[in-house]
Amino acid sequence: MEAFGYSLLFLFLFLLLCFSSLSPVSSAFSNAEAASIAHRQLQALSDKGDRPDDFEIDVAIANPRLRRAYIALRAWKKAMYSDPHNFTDNWIGPDVCDYHGVFCTTAPDDPSINVVAGVDLNGADIAGYLPAELGHLTDAALLHINSNRFCGIIPQNIHRLKLLHEFDASNNRFVGLFPDIVLRLPSLKYLDLRFNNFEGALPPALFDKELDAIFLNDNHFSSELPDNLGNSKASVIVVANNKIRGCIPNSVGKMAATLNELVLMNNVLSGCLPPEIGLLGNATVVDLSWNSFAGVLSKSLEGLTEVEQLDVSHNMLTGVVPGTLCRLPNLVNFHFSYNFFKSEAEECVPMSTKSTAVVEDKSNCLAERPAQKSAKMCAPVVSRPVDCGRSKCGSSSPVKPVPKPSPKPSTPPRPPPSPKHASPVLSPPPPQHSESPVKRMRSPPPPVYSPPPPVHPPQPPSVHSPPPPVHSLPPPVYSPPSPSIRSPPRPIHSPPPPGHHHSLPPLPSHSEALPPVGGLSYASPPPPFYPGYN
Template structure:
């Protein structure tokens, strides 16, 4: 459903073609293929003759030390992915990619490691800090555990870091904040916990995936200082309000996913400043108040999910008439009126919507009068949350009815989607 996300991930396949033509540059290396079995075969075939001639250079010797240290702490490799990690010719190792050094095209260096879907169990040794020429690390869908070593701070050329769908633990790995060229961060589906450091949003990242961890406390108020186009915080335990500073995301943000947290307060009007936004999913939280009228300006919005909250008021024409909107879910709230075209969204061909379990007169599958009165008779003061990240509304809302189980966001074993 999120076409921009699909294209975002498949653009990385260009990395293979660039390597085969030997036109390496720093930015292009970052486009490393996530689906690399085909890439690995052709890359190793092309570079086999180079690996032997380069085996004696000091950087490949360092890489050999690092990779052998890593192999020693791999406890399970059911697919025999690292079986050929033997001998000094590291450019022949499965999942290891070499190319010319940025500062000396006459020597080869290890520039990428891709162990996606290898189902390897083990941990990351401190010796990985010896791989100072790495531009990408892809470890999606394995069983690596433990904490992220501080020695990764030595990887000053690292552009992509994908640790998703493993068993890493501990607080947010602050070592990533010291990586000067990092552009893509994916740590979803792990066991990281505690707060997100505000410094994360001072970095020039294009994608931030921290969903499906154990992060808590409030979303940092400097959220909008980031340059990211995709931010996914779903399935954690963030509380407080959506910061009004999110408006500073206006020039970059295309997808914002905050599903299944503990967010409170009202939706800030500043959400309507995000003119590039295509996906906005705030479902399964404790958000109260009306839909901001400013959302009527999001002309690129394709998906809007406000379901399973405590929202009240009117579903306005301005949202229902958004030109790009194809999927609008506002079920399990307390809306009492639909305006204009919102009353008959079935008239829009191909349009998907869900208005169940609200307080809409003459609509099927709505809440009982008693259930609606308990919420609608209690006014909401949205001004108490305008500072962003602060306390919730002026009253403590009644307990939400049980929501359906949240669908995991962007399962790492496939291209992310929001279906």
């Protein structure tokens, strides 16, 4: 009970800070009002937040599952204390299927009734918290609340959402340890917790769960990567911009058949790069930049035959950059600047005619190359090379490439459903008929708030990582490089549609990552095929 009391006190203080710092666009709260809001959430949590299915309501709804959804959405509406775009203005009355951001379809187990199949509030800039009554949305296949100002913690009752396939809580102000409750969601495939204030350890169980995408970047996680990292079947793992320390586990090679993108940039990882990284023959993006890796580049990295973006810049690597890496068949960008390499193959010299990839080699220890470190800076590192065979990170055992599995035929995407509601923030929900599955709303990429890094000392930018496609669609790739030699590490960005000129919008610059003010409109891809909704 004492520990529970401390947890409540911590939550109370954080909510006080959270609500007292709301944007001027939203209704301003005094400290007393913020304290009252926090106290009300604590009261809801103190009785574990559960509500019986026969909870008294003031409207008649014959469908018991829509009745439970009404209870959940009404409680959520009351837990919202700022809605500057009036996104939930029509959350009134019993017809929950007409609520903005709420969409219904026929129940997977009973085609004679409609159920709430998903809620999408992306980019609405709503301030509030998640009430425990969300556990009544038991038919929801997706819950998207990207780019709002929801505070506090993820309620335990969401474990009742047995059909939840996608949970996107990114770009909010959630706090506390990793929300283990998401690991109890049996149908979850897509998890996005980036741009929040979660901290502490990454649970090993996360990498044993059958997830297709894991986005944890821009939080305050500070543990080592669990040894069972390689058990993950995810196609994309992004843990950038945290405080993850220690080694990359040798188990990383076990993800050879499934992993498309691995982004570990801007942590405090160290030791040698395990040669098992070379087993990731299906990976198109491997970004290990802005860490403290040492030693040499393993010959096994030649196994990255599908890699398009390879970034090991801003580390303590030394030795030779081999030409075999710069001749990888699909390589587009290879950045190994800001290390201590003392030699590079001719193919790895920027603008070399022997390689089609864009290469960056500045600030190394390369003779006859411009913009390199001084001999005084290079000597202490180059003269004392790290023996990776004896390092606690890395492995001296030979690494055998894993044969690639035969590609599975992919199901062509369905065309987008017809609009039902016009919304100032989001794409409209699908119509209510049996042929429309739950519509997946692509979460907008959180904005990059860090300014370009200065030359001395360099500072890493935030990761600009959009959600990957699910269900065997092509993974996102990095944006095309800039010709400037002083460009920062490349953000991840989905490619433009064929025939469309690719350009990124200007990015704001702030001292810290805060949820944005005001929502933006993003196009939604065709809906995936959710199990049960067909």
